Amino acid sequence: MGAGHAHPLYLDRAGRVHRLAPEVKIVAVLLFTIVVVVTPPTRFWAFAGYALLIAVLAATARVPAFWLLKRATIELPFVLLAVVLPFAGHGERVEWLGLSLSIEGLHGAWNIFAKGTLGVLASLLLAATTTMRDLILGLDRLRVPSVFTQIATFMLRYIDVLADDARRMRIARLSRGYDPRFLWQVKAFAVGVGSLFLRSYERGERVYLAMVSRGYTGRLPQPAHDRAPARQWAMSAALPLASAGIAVAAAVLT
Amino acid sequence: MDAQAMHIANGIVNGPVSAVFVVFAVAVLAICVWKARADLDDRLAPMAGLVAAFIFAVQMLNFQVLPGVSGHLLGGTLAVILVGPWVGALCVSTVLIVQCLLFADGGLTAIGLNITNMALLGTAAGYLLVAGLLRILPKTPGGLGATAFIASVVSVVVASQGFVLEYALGGTTDLSLPWISGTMAGTHVLIGIGEGLIAATTVATVARVRPDLVYALRRFRKPVVLEEVAA
Amino acid sequence: MIDVATPALNVSRLHYAYPDGRAALRGVDLTIAPGERVALLGPNGAGKTTLVLHLNGILHGGGGTVEVSGLPVTPGDRPAIAEIRRRVGIVFQDPDDQLFMPTVAEDVAFGPANSGVRGAELDARVDEALAAVGMSDHRDHVPHHLSFGQRRRVAVATVLAMRPEILVLDEPSSNLDPASRRELAEILESLPVTLLMVTHDLPYALELCPRSVILDTGRIAADGETAALLSDRELMRGHRLELPFGFDPAAAAASRADRS
Amino acid sequence: MIDVATPALNVSRLHYAYPDGRAALRGVDLTIAPGERVALLGPNGAGKTTLVLHLNGILHGGGGTVEVSGLPVTPGDRPAIAEIRRRVGIVFQDPDDQLFMPTVAEDVAFGPANSGVRGAELDARVDEALAAVGMSDHRDHVPHHLSFGQRRRVAVATVLAMRPEILVLDEPSSNLDPASRRELAEILESLPVTLLMVTHDLPYALELCPRSVILDTGRIAADGETAALLSDRELMRGHRLELPFGFDPAAAAASRADRS
Ligand SMILES: Nc1ncnc2c1ncn2[C@@H]1O[C@H](COP(=O)(O)OP(=O)(O)OP(=O)(O)O)[C@@H](O)[C@H]1O
Numbered sequence A: 001m002g003a004g005h006a007h008p009l010y011l012d013r014a015g016r017v018h019r020l021a022p023e024v025k026i027v028a029v030l031l032f033t034i035v036v037v038v039t040p041p042t043r044f045w046a047f048a049g050y051a052l053l054i055a056v057l058a059a060t061a062r063v064p065a066f067w068l069l070k071r072a073t074i075e076l077p078f079v080l081l082a083v084v085l086p087f088a089g090h091g092e093r094v095e096w097l098g099l100s101l102s103i104e105g106l107h108g109a110w111n112i113f114a115k116g117t118l119g120v121l122a123s124l125l126l127a128a129t130t131t132m133r134d135l136i137l138g139l140d141r142l143r144v145p146s147v148f149t150q151i152a153t154f155m156l157r158y159i160d161v162l163a164d165d166a167r168r169m170r171i172a173r174l175s176r177g178y179d180p181r182f183l184w185q186v187k188a189f190a191v192g193v194g195s196l197f198l199r200s201y202e203r204g205e206r207v208y209l210a211m212v213s214r215g216y217t218g219r220l221p222q223p224a225h226d227r228a229p230a231r232q233w234a235m236s237a238a239l240p241l242a243s244a245g246i247a248v249a250a251a252v253l254t
Numbered sequence B: 001m002d003a004q005a006m007h008i009a010n011g012i013v014n015g016p017v018s019a020v021f022v023v024f025a026v027a028v029l030a031i032c033v034w035k036a037r038a039d040l041d042d043r044l045a046p047m048a049g050l051v052a053a054f055i056f057a058v059q060m061l062n063f064q065v066l067p068g069v070s071g072h073l074l075g076g077t078l079a080v081i082l083v084g085p086w087v088g089a090l091c092v093s094t095v096l097i098v099q100c101l102l103f104a105d106g107g108l109t110a111i112g113l114n115i116t117n118m119a120l121l122g123t124a125a126g127y128l129l130v131a132g133l134l135r136i137l138p139k140t141p142g143g144l145g146a147t148a149f150i151a152s153v154v155s156v157v158v159a160s161q162g163f164v165l166e167y168a169l170g171g172t173t174d175l176s177l178p179w180i181s182g183t184m185a186g187t188h189v190l191i192g193i194g195e196g197l198i199a200a201t202t203v204a205t206v207a208r209v210r211p212d213l214v215y216a217l218r219r220f221r222k223p224v225v226l227e228e229v230a231a
Numbered sequence C, D: 001m002i003d004v005a006t007p008a009l010n011v012s013r014l015h016y017a018y019p020d021g022r023a024a025l026r027g028v029d030l031t032i033a034p035g036e037r038v039a040l041l042g043p044n045g046a047g048k049t050t051l052v053l054h055l056n057g058i059l060h061g062g063g064g065t066v067e068v069s070g071l072p073v074t075p076g077d078r079p080a081i082a083e084i085r086r087r088v089g090i091v092f093q094d095p096d097d098q099l100f101m102p103t104v105a106e107d108v109a110f111g112p113a114n115s116g117v118r119g120a121e122l123d124a125r126v127d128e129a130l131a132a133v134g135m136s137d138h139r140d141h142v143p144h145h146l147s148f149g150q151r152r153r154v155a156v157a158t159v160l161a162m163r164p165e166i167l168v169l170d171e172p173s174s175n176l177d178p179a180s181r182r183e184l185a186e187i188l189e190s191l192p193v194t195l196l197m198v199t200h201d202l203p204y205a206l207e208l209c210p211r212s213v214i215l216d217t218g219r220i221a222a223d224g225e226t227a228a229l230l231s232d233r234e235l236m237r238g239h240r241l242e243l244p245f246g247f248d249p250a251a252a253a254a255s256r257a258d259r260s
């Protein structure tokens, strides 16, 4: 178990942002997102500023732009929603290329699109620079109740067990002449899900007992580095402060 | 609207309403944490982790419900049956928090909304149904499977209506509420059926092989008769 | 060794590196004639399991070729792979890698059912395979609720039930109690198959396989008569192989001669 | 066997049934004196692993008592259990159950770190344990990307690093290559601990443990000197134990005498 506890969105780079303590990054991203969300959608300049901030951050973290954009497609459903709005919205309408669009709908679409995208990009940057294990450690240091971190720690462990057991079961099936076709696959999936769950539980339980046998009491031994130094807090405060600055400037200008 | 809208992104519901729901979610979760203390023993802790991992894994797998409409499980009912309502709500919340932080799935400022819908409304509905249905249906693996199926379908639809309520309170655009409500309910019945099938097979398997692990059956369990005693 | 017939297994210049970049096989050549019984020996981490996983196309893509009874193992070619997986039965080193169905009987039935065996014949196969490993009493149990040794025995049964032409066993005797170990040896001796057996149990290799191959750091280091290899002290020591405490090759040879 | 000191392990009338109702232990009594080395023998499914899992309170609740150096194993009593788990080190039968950290070194450090060892001392312990099993080169690898035998060796190292007073090993030698098996025997012989070793490898038991206990269907069937038990043909046959092909107890005794 435990393949380094990375996750699909983690980018293993030796960037400066990677080395920041996780709790610092979580707080910075959270504050940034709040600032973005409370900005009225008509302050267009502010959003351009936020986008610029994200770009600078991505460059510092050595996360390629293409990587970010590709991963940002997770947001696509909301973009679809945003596309629907100008047609479905009420109130005053404008004509554009022969289409009748609702102005309020257009504003709504922009609002969802801009805030959604910036939020996703910020989270992606956090994800790209933080392993799941560090994230849990960060949450723990932010005084999230230990029930959560305990469940999250087990969850992390079990994600590996599930993936590992699913792989083992697949190889076992293939080696004994199983030839997956669509319909059969559905059936095997149905049988498989229950067995996989149970199998993973019992393996995870045995692993847990083995951990307990070696003195585990609910907390993993912490990696060497301790709490984030003040310097790191100051450094990452740059993101929310800059965004707040942009928000205020945009409010004054318009 | 796409069914993935179950995970609300930033900017769909306005700031004040989002903030109110954060407060609401934190308050309810605090009660859950307090209640869960008694439940979370050596046995339940790994189970809670597995339930969370399982929900996490199946939420990553978006399956096609209809052409153009994909959806994923919410897992609330499964969690309720296997680890009980309090720990169950915590499991689903943990998944949502990790997903929004590390997978950019669901907005950070919409976390209160998402937790309210999926972790609180979904599990509460699931719990009430499970508790009710288990009084009527047989306490066998089959009965439990049927319970899981029905409770899943209903709880998914209830959770989807949470979004409608939030949108009514603080939607940033003006869409027809009956239309949203209808679309959400319609697609989520289909998602609920998928979820129900998975929850039913899983729960039935566990109940057959390790009934001791099923929280919902705890109240009904007879003391184990050891072979020794009989022999 | 005889080259008249098509070899049952023909591995040529096989290379493989795991995704993390570690090379596990560095040019393996191995030919096994139909009906031959070969032991695959070598230290921990030599690449034995990696080699075994190539024999039915589970691992591939590192360069080199594998042929089963003349049929090349080409991962893309579904019908060929299906045919090869019918012919080659692999017992994995870890029984947990082998067992996945909800009950022992279903697990044993899985392989034959996939190759079209049905009804009474299927039941007969399952019963026979379970009887062979002494697990008939456990047919309705959950496989992963068995003891380790019991799981190993069921794992062997799942492959026996497929009646493969070529039987590949990765450490079949580990975790078996001594009687089961002997019973397994008797079963294996009685089967009319080509056999490739990975083992760290040198006496077991000597008992079952006239020919042995030593694999070390991804290369074939020796290939010859088992008795000859085991008596070559220098060779043995070089590959972390040694005869166990109290094992007397002379006594072994005598007892072998006695029996046959 | 000497009853002057408090026994290192004292198991009395231990019963256990798994949740599905199958009885695995039916009244086990076993006393082991400090410093003794005992082999636990018996057929597959006898209940050996189940017994082992009771020795530090992982399984419990079926009736009977377990005491470690006079301290009763009471599942509810957290500090006592923590103390017992510091004293009793268990190497599990399946290495996959034992290894869970992202790297080999972290996994070995896990146990000592939990009992408060830190910094340079922790590093020294990890290095020493890995060196003992010959896995120093693999310290930064992912445990489940190792070969089975390598995982087994790391599993042993994780427990050695904890420096337990009582070492319990469930089939430690299975899947090890012959040289590693001997090296493990040498390590175990040199450790000043009480040892309980489950094994199906009778020569190994004879080599390491002067005393043996046979467990069958959840009950102790015999308890005595290893050499004596192994020569009792009747007893051995009754419990699916038999000396392996080519093993000559006389030769073994001689070579043992030679060495010591
Ligand atoms: N999944 C994996 N990822 C990366 N490296 C691996 C993986 N599995 C094995 N290896 C490495 O490949 C080499 C060969 O491993 P393999 O499992 O084939 O050895 P083996 O000969 O079967 O050993 P054993 O006797 O211990 O079972 C070893 O160095 C091992 O560390």
Ligand SMILES: Nc1ncnc2c1ncn2[C@@H]1O[C@H](COP(=O)(O)OP(=O)(O)OP(=O)(O)O)[C@@H](O)[C@H]1O
Pocket (backbone or CB within 6 Å): C144, C145, C146, C147, C148, C149, C150, C175, D018, D019, D020, D022, D023, D024, D042, D043, D044, D045, D046, D047, D048, D049, D050, D051, D093
């Ligand atoms: N998790 C489980 N659930 C139910 N029954 C089990 C479980 N594990 C083991 N058993 C049963 O309990 C009995 C004792 O098993 P145990 O694992 O203790 O045997 P063992 O002596 O260690 O055997 P082996 O030598 O094969 O490892 C067996 O009959 C087995 O089928």
Ligand SMILES: [Mg+2]
Pocket (backbone or CB within 6 Å): C048, C049, C050, C093, C170, D147, D148, D149
């Ligand atoms: Mg191997």
Ligand SMILES: [Mg+2]
Pocket (backbone or CB within 6 Å): C147, C148, C149, D048, D049, D050, D093, D170
């Ligand atoms: Mg065992």
